[in-house]
Amino acid sequence: MRFLRLFLVFTRLGALSDLAYRANFWFQVFESLLNLGAALALVALVFSQTDQVAGWRLEEMAALLGVYFLVLGVLSMVIAPSLTRFMEDVQLGNLDLMLTKPADAQLLVSIQEVRIWKVVDVVLGLGLLGFSLARLGTQVGAAEAGGFGLALLAGAAIVYSLWLVLTTLCFWFIRIENIVMIFWSLYWAARWPVGMYPGWLRWTLTLVVPVAFAVTVPAEALSGRLGPATLVGALALAVFALAFSRWFWRVGLRHYSGASA
């Protein structure tokens, strides 16, 4: 498990640098609790007026929020900081160094920076998810749990591929740090079930910037409304996205001529 070993090394490096700023842990706890609190307050406000939104009950909506924060945590712990640094490295020419290392460059740039304090979002997301599942009661069986795991993996793969494709564009364009803003804006919209949105926005969140697969689809699996067709579709899209982003990355890399020399 070369991947795991490398990941652990980068996690240790991240821990070493982040542990020097221990106060940041409390800032992260504060920030995450504030975000979660604001999201829950809004859900509470909406559900003070109704008992379901687009067919989702309060507990199901809370579970969806849990998934949202879980994926957000993973994203902002590893993928976002690593690929953001990759874009800087291309501008500054530091990528040359990375390319000389005896491991797959795509893997290295994707996990090179680990922000360990972001684990707070992961923990809070899992906590909220567990709490709302307990409130939902017996509904979640082995089939739902398995479907959830698969859907979450597929969603993570899709979102990762999207990030890789977006950031790989920096081989051709210099100033594109802002492009990931598009992702964050649309990801923010994914904290509601996509079925609620009008067609154009639902399709954007499903196919153009497919964040629906990372949040709504796994949450659907948990609440027992995920059909096998959607799950298979999500898995197929995940495989395709990984393959496509890999191919795109290679094309981009061939285009790279180094900026340091």
Place this chain on the structure above:
Amino acid sequence: MTRLARLYGGLFRIAFLEQIQYRASNVIWMIGMVLEPIVFLVVWTSVAESRGDVAGLGPRDFAAYYIVVLVVNHLTFSWIMHVFQYRIQQGSLSFELLRPVHPIHNDLCANFAYKIQMLVILTPAIVLMIIGFDPRFDLQLGSLLAFVPALILGFAVRFLFEWTLALAAFWTTRTMAMNQIYFAVMTFLSGRIAPLAVFPDLLRDAAAVLPFYYMVAFPVEVFLGQLAPAEMLRGFGFQVFWVGVAAATIASAWRFSARRFTAVGA
């Protein structure tokens, strides 16, 4: 007076030319700006459709509310709290302090320049929203006339209030936590998340005296003609009050705050 006009003309021109370089970035920012009201609009519309109305508001009323919120939020927004910390940490405030005018003038001009450019990008999005969400506007000349001072005062409250809070960066290099509390409270109580009519009574009463409501929701409600003349007058009174409080704070705190500045990092 002519000196001030010349100053603003010059600062505005510089800011405008500086920012026009970031057209592409602005289009990207526009997506997030437009998405926020659309998401809340869809949420409340779906609630309203399931039971007819929410606090007397139907789907088309929510559409009208959020389209106006988009415009008013854009016209009253400022980014000063995000940048002040960097100014102090990276020492760029030194250059601003060397100028013979208060730095707030430059911030104001940069803010206007950004808004004009952004309004050009926003207009097509607003037109599409009007076509797509079919809002119910019941416009009256009186409320449109009252909207102009309500908007200007709303901007003044928000800009001065945020400028005051930004001064905290002189005392601590970590203003992030305070900023985030401010933005969390502000998005709720300013009416960006929901019209105040759907809030519980306690929050609504709090919002009626705090400055946030007067930054966004009050001008919006004036525009939509939802307020009785007495409510409107009371609102204007609160706006003037909060502008006064914030302006007085800046006037008295600026000098001794800036004196603490030792150009970290320069």
